[in-house]
Amino acid sequence: xxxxxxxxMGLPEPGTYAxxxxxxxxxxxxxxxxxEHLFYSLGRRVQEADRHDLYMALSYAVRDRLMTRYLAGxxxxxxxxTRVVAYLSAExxxxxxxxxxxxxxxxQKEAAEALRPFGINDIEEILDVEEEPGLGNGGLGRLAAxxxxxxxxxxxxxxxxxxxxxxxxxxxxxxxxxxxxxTDKWLKGGWPWEIVQPEKACVVGFGGHTxxxxxxxxxxxxxxxxxxxxxxxxxxxxxxxxxxxxCNRLRLWRAEACESFDFQTFNSGxxxxxxxxxxxxxxxxxxxYPNDGTDxxxxxxxxxxxxxxxxxxxxxxxxxxxxxxxxxxxPAHWAVQLNDTHPSIAVAELMRLLLDDKHLDWEAAWAxxxxxxxxxxxxxxxxxxxxxxxxxxxxxxxRHLELIFEINHRFLQQVRLKHPANDAVLGRLSxxxxxxxxxxxxxxxxxxxSHHVNGVAALHSALVKQxxxxxxxxxxxxxxxxxxxxxTPRRWLALANPALHALLCDSIGxxxxxxxxxxxxxxxxxxxxxxxxRWAQCKLAAKQRLAGYIHRQLALSVDPESLxxxxxxRIHEYKRQHLNALQVIAQYLRIKNGLADGMAPRxxxxxxxxxxxxxxxxxxxxxxxxxxxxxxxxxxxDGRLRVIFLADYNVKLGERVYxxxxxxxxxxxxxxxxxxxxxxxxxxxxxxxxxxxxxxNVEIREQVGDDNFFLFGRTTEEIAQLRGHYxxxxxxxxxxxxxxxxxxxxxxxxxQGDTERFRPLTDQLQGSDPFFVLADFASYLQAQASVSAxxxxxxxxxxxxxxxxxxxxxxxxxxxxGEYAERIWDVKPSPVAMAGRPFPN
Numbered sequence: 001x002x003x004x005x006x007x008x009m010g011l012p013e014p015g016t017y018a019x020x021x022x023x024x025x026x027x028x029x030x031x032x033x034x035x036e037h038l039f040y041s042l043g044r045r046v047q048e049a050d051r052h053d054l055y056m057a058l059s060y061a062v063r064d065r066l067m068t069r070y071l072a073g074x075x076x077x078x079x080x081x082t083r084v085v086a087y088l089s090a091e092x093x094x095x096x097x098x099x100x101x102x103x104x105x106x107x108q109k110e111a112a113e114a115l116r117p118f119g120i121n122d123i124e125e126i127l128d129v130e131e132e133p134g135l136g137n138g139g140l141g142r143l144a145a146x147x148x149x150x151x152x153x154x155x156x157x158x159x160x161x162x163x164x165x166x167x168x169x170x171x172x173x174x175x176x177x178x179x180x181x182x183t184d185k186w187l188k189g190g191w192p193w194e195i196v197q198p199e200k201a202c203v204v205g206f207g208g209h210t211x212x213x214x215x216x217x218x219x220x221x222x223x224x225x226x227x228x229x230x231x232x233x234x235x236x237x238x239x240x241x242x243x244x245x246x247c248n249r250l251r252l253w254r255a256e257a258c259e260s261f262d263f264q265t266f267n268s269g270x271x272x273x274x275x276x277x278x279x280x281x282x283x284x285x286x287x288x289y290p291n292d293g294t295d296x297x298x299x300x301x302x303x304x305x306x307x308x309x310x311x312x313x314x315x316x317x318x319x320x321x322x323x324x325x326x327x328x329x330x331p332a333h334w335a336v337q338l339n340d341t342h343p344s345i346a347v348a349e350l351m352r353l354l355l356d357d358k359h360l361d362w363e364a365a366w367a368x369x370x371x372x373x374x375x376x377x378x379x380x381x382x383x384x385x386x387x388x389x390x391x392x393x394x395x396x397x398x399r400h401l402e403l404i405f406e407i408n409h410r411f412l413q414q415v416r417l418k419h420p421a422n423d424a425v426l427g428r429l430s431x432x433x434x435x436x437x438x439x440x441x442x443x444x445x446x447x448x449x450s451h452h453v454n455g456v457a458a459l460h461s462a463l464v465k466q467x468x469x470x471x472x473x474x475x476x477x478x479x480x481x482x483x484x485x486x487x488t489p490r491r492w493l494a495l496a497n498p499a500l501h502a503l504l505c506d507s508i509g510x511x512x513x514x515x516x517x518x519x520x521x522x523x524x525x526x527x528x529x530x531x532x533x534r535w536a537q538c539k540l541a542a543k544q545r546l547a548g549y550i551h552r553q554l555a556l557s558v559d560p561e562s563l564x565x566x567x568x569x570r571i572h573e574y575k576r577q578h579l580n581a582l583q584v585i586a587q588y589l590r591i592k593n594g595l596a597d598g599m600a601p602r603x604x605x606x607x608x609x610x611x612x613x614x615x616x617x618x619x620x621x622x623x624x625x626x627x628x629x630x631x632x633x634x635x636x637x638d639g640r641l642r643v644i645f646l647a648d649y650n651v652k653l654g655e656r657v658y659x660x661x662x663x664x665x666x667x668x669x670x671x672x673x674x675x676x677x678x679x680x681x682x683x684x685x686x687x688x689x690x691x692x693x694x695x696x697n698v699e700i701r702e703q704v705g706d707d708n709f710f711l712f713g714r715t716t717e718e719i720a721q722l723r724g725h726y727x728x729x730x731x732x733x734x735x736x737x738x739x740x741x742x743x744x745x746x747x748x749x750x751x752q753g754d755t756e757r758f759r760p761l762t763d764q765l766q767g768s769d770p771f772f773v774l775a776d777f778a779s780y781l782q783a784q785a786s787v788s789a790x791x792x793x794x795x796x797x798x799x800x801x802x803x804x805x806x807x808x809x810x811x812x813x814x815x816x817x818g819e820y821a822e823r824i825w826d827v828k829p830s831p832v833a834m835a836g837r838p839f840p841n
Contacts, residue, residue, distance in 0.1 A: 022064040022065070022067075022068060023064070023065055023068045025065065025105060025106070025107050025110060026110060027109075027110040027111075027113035027114045028114075029110075030058070030061055030062075030107065030110055030111055030114040031113075031114040031117065033060075033061030033064060034054070034057045034058050034061050034114055034115075035057075036061070037056070037057040037058075037060040037061055038053060038054075038057045041056075041057065041060050042056055042057060044057075046118075049118065051120075051125060051126060051129050052129050052189060054115065054118055054120065054126055054129075055098065055126050055127075055129040055130060056189075056190060056192050058098065058111065058114070058115070058126065059097070059098050059130075059192035059193065060192050062098065062101050062102065062105070062107075062111075063101075063192060063193060063238065065105060066101065066238040066240050066247050067195075067238060067247075068834070069238075069240060069245045069246070069247035069832065069834065070238050070247040070248075070249065072245060072247075072832050072833070072834050073157065073245070073246060073247055073248070073832045076830060076832050076833070077157055077830075078323070080830070081323070081325070081333065082157060082333075082827070082828075082830045083157075083332060083333055083334070083335055083825070083826065083827045084157045084158060084159060084333060084334055084335070084827075085151060085156060085157070085158035085159070085335050085337065085821075085825055085827055086158070086159055086161060086312065086316060086334050086335065086336045086337065087144060087147060087148065087151075087158060087159070087160045087161065087337050087339060088161045088162075088308075088309060088312055088336065088337065088338055088339060088343035088346060089140070089141070089144040089160065089161070089162050089339035089340070089342070089343065090140075090141075090162065090163065090288070090289075090304075090305065090308070090339075090340070090342035090343065091135065091136035091137060091138075091140050091141025091144060091162065091288065091339075092135045092136055092141055092144045092145050092148070092160055092162045092250055092252075093133075093135060093136025093137065093138070093141030093142040093144070093145050093650075093651060094133055094135060094136075094145040094148075094237070094250070094651075095132065095133070095142075095145065095491065095650075095651030095652065095655075096127065096130040096131075096132060096133075096651065096652055097130070097133075097193045097237075098126070098127055098130055099127045099130075099495055100149075100490070100491055100495060101240060103242075103490060103491075103494060103495050104240040104241065104242050104243070104490070105240070105243075106243055108123070111123060130652075131186045131187075131188075131189065131191075132186060132650045132651060132652050133168075133186055133191070134165055134167060134168015134169060134184040134186040134288065135162065135163075135164070135165055135168065135252070135288070136168075136169075136288070137169045137288060137289065137570070137609070138569070138570040138609075139569070139570070139675075139676065139677050139678065140339065140340060140378060142487075142651065142677060143339075143456075143485055143487075143677055143813075144160065144162075144339055146486065146487050146488045146491075146677070146813040147813055147816070147817060148160045148239045148248065148250060149239060149241070149242075149488045149490065149491070149813070150486070150488055150812075150813040150814045150816070150817040151239075151241075151248060151817055152239050152240055152241030152242075152244070152246045152247065152248045153241035153242040153244060153246075153488075153490070153514070153814060154241070154814060154817055154818065154821070154829055155241060155244050155246040155829040155830060155831045155832070156246075156817070156821055156827055156828070156829055156830065157246070157248065157827075157830055158248045159248060159249050159250070159251055160239070160248075160249070160250040160251065161250075161251050161252075161253075161308060161311075161312035161315075162250070162251075162252050162253070162308060163252060163253055163254075163284075163285050163288075163304060163307070163308045164194075164235045164252035164253060164254040164285055165285060165286065165287060165288045166187060166254075166282075166285060166286050166287075167183050167184050167185065167186075167286055167287050168184035168186055168287070168288055169184065169287070169288045169289060169609070170182060170183065170184055170609070170612065171183070171184045171648055172609050172647050172648040172649070173647060173648070174621075174625060174645060174647045177621075177622045177625035177626055177629065178618065178621070178622050178625075179609070179610055179618050179621045179622075181612050193237050193238070194235040194236065194237050194252070195235070195236045195237075195238075196233065196234075196235050196236075197233070197234045197235070197236060198233055200234050200315070200318075201231050201232060201233050201234070201256075202231070202232040202234075202253075202310065202311040202314040202315060203229050203230075203231060203232075203258065204229065204230050204231075204232055204306065204307050204310045204311060205224065205226025205228070205229050206226055206227065206228050206229070206230070206303060206306070206396050206397070207226055207227035207228055207395060207396055207398075208224065208225045208226040208227035208228075208398065209224075209225055209227075209398055210222050210223065210224050210225070210398055210399050210402060211223045211225060215359070219359075219361075221356070221359070222355070222356060222399065222402065223356065224352070224356065224398070224399035228281075229258045230255050230256070230257065230258070230281040230284055230307060231255070231256040231257065231258050231281070232253040232254070232255060232256075232307060232308070232310075232311035233253065233254045233255075233256055234251050234252070234253060234254075234311070234315070235251070235252045235253075235254055236249045236250070236251050236252075237249065237250040237251075237252065242490050242513055242514055243514060244831070244832070245831070245832040245833070245834050246830075246831070246832050247832075251312070251315065253285065253307065253308050253311045253312070254285045255281050255282050255283070255284035255285040255307060256281060256282060257281035257282065258281075283300065284300070284303055284304055284307050285304075285307075289301070289611070290304075291611075291612055291613045292613075293613045295392075298388075298392060299392060299396065302388055302392065302393065302396055302397075303396060305342050305343065305345055306345050306349065306396070306397060306400075308343070309343050309345050309346045309349055310349050312343075312346075313336075313346060313349055313350050313353055314353065316330070316334050316336075317330070317353060317357075317358075319333075320333060327354065327358045327360070327368070328360075328364065328368065330368050330372055331368055331371035331372040334372055335372060335374070335824075335825035335826065335827055336350075336372050336373050336374070337374050337375075337376065337820070337824075337825070338373060338374065338375045338376065338446055338450065339376055339378075340376060340377070340378045340379070341377075341384075341385060341386045341442040341443050341446060342386070344375065344386075344442040344443070344445050344446035344449075345397075345400065345442070345445075346373060346449075347369060347373060347407070347445050347446060347448070347449030347450075348397075348400040348403045348404050348407070348445070349400065350365075350368075350369045350372075350373070351365050351366065351369055351403050351407070352399055352400060352403060354368060354369070355403075356399070362406075366407075369449055370449060370450065370451050371451060372451075373446075373449055373450045373451065374450045374451055374452040374453070374454070374824050374825070375446040375447060375449075375450040375452070375453050375454075376453075376454050376455075376456065376483075377443065377453060377454070377455055377456075377460075377464055377468070377674075378456060378674050378675075379674050380460070380463055380464070380467065380468055380671070380672060380674065381574070381672065385441070385442070385443045386442040386443070387433060387439040387440060387441055387442065388439055388440045388442065389437055389438070389439050390432075390438045390439065390440065393440055401440075404431060404432075404440060404445060405432075407431065407445070407448060407449070408430060408431040408432055408448075411429075411431065411448050412426055412429070412430060414475075415429050415475065418475060425471055428471055429444070429471050429472065429475075430444070431444045431445050431448060443468075443469075444472075447469060447472050447479075450479070451479065452479055452480075452481060452823075452824045453469070453472075453479055453480050453481075454480070454481045454482060454483045454820075454824065455480075455482050455483075455674065455675075456482075456483065456484065456485045456674050456675040456696075457482070457484050457485065457674060457675035457676075457695045457696040457698065457699060458482055458484060458698060458699055459671075459693070459694070459695065459698050459716070460482075460673075460674040460675055460695060461480070461481070461482030462482075463671060463716070464480065465480050481823060481824070483816055483819045483820055483823070483824070484675065484696055484699055484810075484811075484816065485675040485676075485677050485680070485696060485811075485813075485816060486677075486680065486810075486811050486812050486813035486814065486815055486816035486817075487677050487680045487681050487684070487811060487812070487813055488812070488813045488814075489513055489516045489519075489684055489808075489809075489812050490513050491655075492655075492658060492681045492684055492685070493513075493684045493685060493805075494513045495655065496654070496655035496656075496658055496659055496685070497538070497542060497658075497659035497685055499537070499538040499541045499542065500535075500538040500539075500542075500659065500685065500686070500805075501513075503531075503534050503535065503538055504519075504522070507521075507522065507525060507531065508521045508522060516808075516809040516812035516814055516815070517809040517810075517812075517815075518809070519805060519806050519807075519808060519809045520806055520807065520809060521806075522802060522805060522806035523802075523803065523806045525802070526799055526802055526803070532795075532798055532799070532802070535686075535798060535801070535802060536794075536798055539659075539660075539662070539686060539798075539801070540560060540561075542656075542659035542660040542685075543560040543564055543660045543662075544560045545656060545659075545660065546564070546656050546657060546659075546660035547559075547560045549656055550644055550646075553646075553647075554644065556632060556642070556644065558603045558642050558644065559601065559603065559639065559642075561601075562600075562601040562602055562603045562642070563600045563601065563602045563603070563662045563663060563787070563788075563791050564602075564603050564605060564660055564661050564662045564663070565602050565603065565604045565605065565661075565662065565663040565665065565787075566604075566605045566657060566660075566661040566662075566663065566664060566665060566682070566687070567580050567604075567605070567606055567607075567608075567665035567667070568605070568606065568607035568608055568646070568649055568654065568657055568678065569607075569608050569676075569678050570608050570609060570610075571608045571609060571610040571614075571617040571618075571620055571621055572610075572614075572617055573616060573617065573620070573770070573771050574668055574669050574672040574673070574771050575667075575668050575673070576667050576668055576669060576771055576773055577606060577608070577620050577624065578620050578623065578761065578765070578773060579667055579773045579776065579777065579780060580604070580606070580665055580667060581620070581623055581624050581627055582738075582741055582773070582777060583777070583780055583781055583784060584604055584627055584631070584641075584643055585627060585741045585744060585745070585750075586737055586738075586741055586781060587599065587602070587641060587784075588627075588630075588631055588634075588637070588641060589737065589740055589741065589744070591636060591637060591640055591641060592636060596640060598785070598788055598789065598792070599640070599788050600787065600788040600791040600792065601639055601640050601641070602640075602641055602642070603642045603644060604641070604642065604643050604644070605644045605646060605657070605661075606624050606643075606644065606645045606646070607645065607646035607647075607649035607653065607657065608649050609648075609649065615760075616760065616761065616764070619758065619760060619761050620761065621645070622757070622758075623750070623758055623761060624643070624645050625645050626750035626751050626757075626758070627643055627750050628643035628644065628645055629750070630749065630750050631643045654681070658678075658681045658682055658684075658685045658687075659685045661682050661685065661687040662687060662688065662791075662797075662801075663687060663688055663689075663690055663710075663787060664678070664679060664682035664683070664687040664688065664689045664690070664691075665690060665691070666678075666679045666689055666690070666691035666692070666694070666695075666697050667690065667691055667692060667712075667713070667776075667780065668692060668694045668695065669692070669694065669719065669771045669772055669776075670692045670693055670694045670713060670714060670715050670716045670718075670719050671694060671716035671719060671720075672694065672771070673694045673695035673697075674695055675695045675696040676694075676695045676696050676697070677696075679691070679695070679696055679697060679700055680696065680700070680808065680811040683700055683704070683804045683805070683807075683808045683811065684804075684805060684808040684811070685805065686801035686802065686804055686805045687801070687804065688708065688709070688710065688787075688790075688797070688800055688801060688804060689701075689704075689709050689710065689804075690710035690712065690780075690783050690784070690787060691709070691710070691711070691712075691713075692711075692712065692713035692714075692776070693711070693713070693715050693716070694716075696811070697709075699810070699811075700811070703807045703808070703810050703811075704803060704804050704807045705803070705807075707800075708800045708803050708804060710783045710784075710786055710787055710790075711783065712776065712779040712780050712782065712783035713776040713779050713780065714772065714775060714776060714779075719772055719775075722772065722775060726769065726772070726775065728765060728766055728767070728768070728769035728773075728774045728775070729766050729767070731774040731775060731777070732766060732774060735777070735778060737781075738774065738777055738778075742762060742765075742766070745758055745762055746759075746762060
C-alpha cells in the first residue's frame with residue numbers, strides 16, 4: 001500500500017489525502033476497496049458475500065472517498081479560518097446515501113462495473129438494499145437535507161446539527177384500510193455512513209435548581225445545578241457536494257447516560273433499577289416527535305430539543321477554544337440557523353453558556369447571541385408554533401426560564417418606548433403568553449433573539465409580517481425577509497429520473513446539475529420533434545417503473561398510458577387530501593351515470609403518513625382506502641379510473657413517484673401552506689400542477705406561466721372574507737353532484753355498509769369545514785375538467801410538461817442557499833484543494 005505519510009513518520013501535508021487505494025475512482029479502485037472492506041471491515045469471504053454485504057462493503061469504499069475530501073476541508077478551515085454555517089434542525093430526511101454519493105462523485109458507471117464480478121448486473125439490486133435513514137418525517141427534514149447538499153455543492157463550509165434517532169418516526173402499514181404504525185428499525189443492519197466521535201461527547205443537564213453568588217470581582221453570577229445529566233455522543237455523516245471537493249458534515253447526537261450502570265443497586269438485587277438511568281437518558285434519542293398528547297410526551301419533546309441544541313452550541317464553542325479563538329469572535333466563525341421553532345431554545349442556551357460558563361456580561365452575551373442566530377418560520381398554524389407551559393419548562397430548565405424572563409423584561413422595555421401604555425401590544429409581543437395557562441412562546445423567543453427572520457415563500461413571508469408577527473415587523477422591519485424554499489436537482493432529477501437525466505445531458509450539457517438555471521435552455525427544443533418523442537419516452541419509462549412497483553406491492557395493475565394524478569405528502573386536513581378523495585367519488589359517479597365523455601383515464605395516487613395521535617388524518621387515510629377498494633373492484637372503472645394508496649411514503653419511494661407523475665396535486669387551503677417542496681420536485685420532473693394560490697404555488701405559476709398551471713380555489717383574501725359566515729351545508733344543497741357524493745358516503749358505499757365509519761369526517765365537513773373544502777369543490781372540479789381536456793391533446797401536454805422542467809431552475813436549493821449566504825449568513829464559498837485528480841474524466 002502506498003503511504004501518504006511524509007518520510008520518517010512525519011505528518012501529511014494539507015490536502016494530500018490521496019492514497020489511490022482509498023481515493024481512486026476507477027472501477028478497479030472501487031473493486032479493490034470493496035474487497036478490502038469485505039475482508040477487513042465485515043469479515044466475509046468473497047464467495048459468501050450476499051447483497052447486504054456488497055452494499056455495506058461498497059458503501060465503506062465510497063465513504064473512504066468522502067473522508068479524503070472531508071479531512072482536506074478541515075485542513076482548509078484550519079489554514080484559513082472562515083465563517084461556518086451551523087444548521088440546527090430536529091429533522092434531516094437525508095434519504096438513501098449510496099446512490100446519491102455515487103452521483104456526487106461521478107462514479108455510477110464505475111460502481112456498477114465493480115459489482116459485475118459478484119454477478120450483479122444491475123446496481124439497483126444493491127441500491128435497493130439500503131434502509132431509509134429514520135431521521136425525519138416530511139418537508140421540514142427533506143428541506144434541511146437539500147440545504148446541506150447545496151451548501152456543499154456551493155462549497156460553503158457547514159455543519160448540520162440534529163438527533164440520531166434510533167427508531168425514527170415509524171414505518172406505516174395499511175391493514176384493513178387503516179394506518180398501523182410499527183417500529184422503524186432502520187439501524188438493524190448497520191449504517192456505514194456514520195463515524196462515531198465518543199471523545200467529543202457533550203454533557204447536558206436537566207432539572208435541579210439555581211444558586212446566585214458574587215464572584216471575586218463582585219459581579220452577580222448564577223450557577224445551575226442540574227438534578228440529572230445526559231451525555232451526547234456525536235455521529236458524523238459526510239455530506240459531499242456535486243463534483244467538488246467540499247465535504248461537509250451532518251453531526252447527529254445520540255443520548256447516553258453519564259453513568260449507565262449502578263453496581264450498588266444491582267448488587268442489592270434491583271436489577272432493573274441498576275440500568276434505570278441508562279434507559280431514561282437514552283430515551284432522548286429513541287424516537288422522532290414523541291406523541292405530545294400526554295404530559296410525558298411533551299416533557300420528552302422539550303428534553304430532546306434542549307439536548308441537541310445544547311450539544312451543538314457546546315460543540316461550536318469547543319471548536320473556538322481548540323483553535324485559541326476568543327469567545328467574543330463567535331459570530332465571526334459561526335452563523336447559526338434555527339430551522340423552525342424546535343431549536344429556538346438556542347437563544348436561552350447560548351446566553352447561559354456565555355454568561356455562566358464564559359462569564360461575559362449581559363450586553364456582550366446578548367450582542368453575540370443576536371449576531372449569530374437567525375430563524376426560519378415554517379408555519380402559520382397556531383398548533384405548530386410551539387408553546388411550553390411555565391411549570392413544565394421551569395421543572396426541566398430552571399436557569400433558562402430565568403434567562404427568558406430577563407430577555408422578555410428587557411425586550412418589553414424597548415416595546416414600551418414605541419408603544420407607551422399599550423398593554424394590548426405588550427401582551428401580543430411578550431415572549432410569555434399571559435392568557436390562560438402561562439406559557440413560553442418559542443417563536444417569539446426566536447424572533448427576539450435572531451438578527452433575521454425569514455419565511456419560505458413570497459406569500460408566506462408576507463403573511464408572517466401581516467398576520468403572524470405584525471407588531472414585530474413594525475418594530476424591526478429590516479429583520480424580516482423571504483427566502484423561497486428550493487430542492488436539489490441532483491437527487492430529485494439527476495438521480496431519481498435517470499432517463500430524463502440522460503436526455504438533459506445530451507441536449508444541454510452534462511454539467512447541468514451544477515447549473516440548474518441551465519434547464520431554461522430546454523425551451524429551445526420545444527419544436528424539436530425527435531427531442532419531444534424522447535421526452536415522452538422518458539416519462540413513460542418512469543411510469544412503467546412505478547406501475548411495476550405498484551403491482552409488486554399491491555397486486556394491482558395500473559395503465560402507464562393513463563394520467564398519473566398524484567398527491568403525496570404528510571396527511572393533514574389543511575393539505576386537503578379529502579378534497580381530492582371527494583372529487584374521485586365525483587368522477588366515479590360520472591362514470592357510473594354514463595357521463596364520462598371527455599374524462600381522461602386516470603390513476604389517482606395518494607401517499608403520506610398521519611401523526612399517530614391525529615385521528616382525523618388517520619380517518620382520511622381509511623376514507624381513501626375505502627374508495628380505492630370500491631373503485632378498483634368495479635368493472636365499470638376498468639380503463640377509466642384506479643385509486644392507489646402507497647404505504648410508507650418516504651424519500652426512497654419518492655424517487656419513484658416524482659418522475660412518474662403527470663399531474664401534481666397542490667390543493668391546500670390558501671394561506672396555510674408555508675411553501676411546500678413536493679410541488680417543486682414534481683415541477684422539475686415535468687408534472688403539471690393543479691393547485692391553489694398557496695405557498696410556493698404562487699411562484700411556480702409565475703415562473704411557468706398561467707397557461708401551464710391549473711388554478712382553482714379561493715385566494716387567501718377570499719377565505720378571510722368567507723370566514724365567520726361560512727355555512728358549508730348550503731354549498732352541498734346548492735350542488736347536486738356534491739349532494740350525491742355525500743349521500744353515497746353516508747349510505748356506507750365505501751365502508752362495506754357501515755354508515756357510521758366516516759361520519760366524523762362528513763359531519764365536520766357539513767358542519768364547520770374549517771379548511772373550506774366544500775367552498776372550493778366546484779372550482780376544483782372545473783380545473784380537473786381542464787386537466788382532462790388538455791390531456792386529450794398529448795402534444796400540448798408534453799410541451800407544457802417540458803416548460804415546467806425548463807422553468808424549474810429557480811426552485812433549486814442552490815438558489816435558496818445563495819440567498820441565505822448573501823442576505824442572512826454573510827458567508828462565501830471556500831473551495832477545497834486536493835492533490836491529484838479528484839474526479840473521473
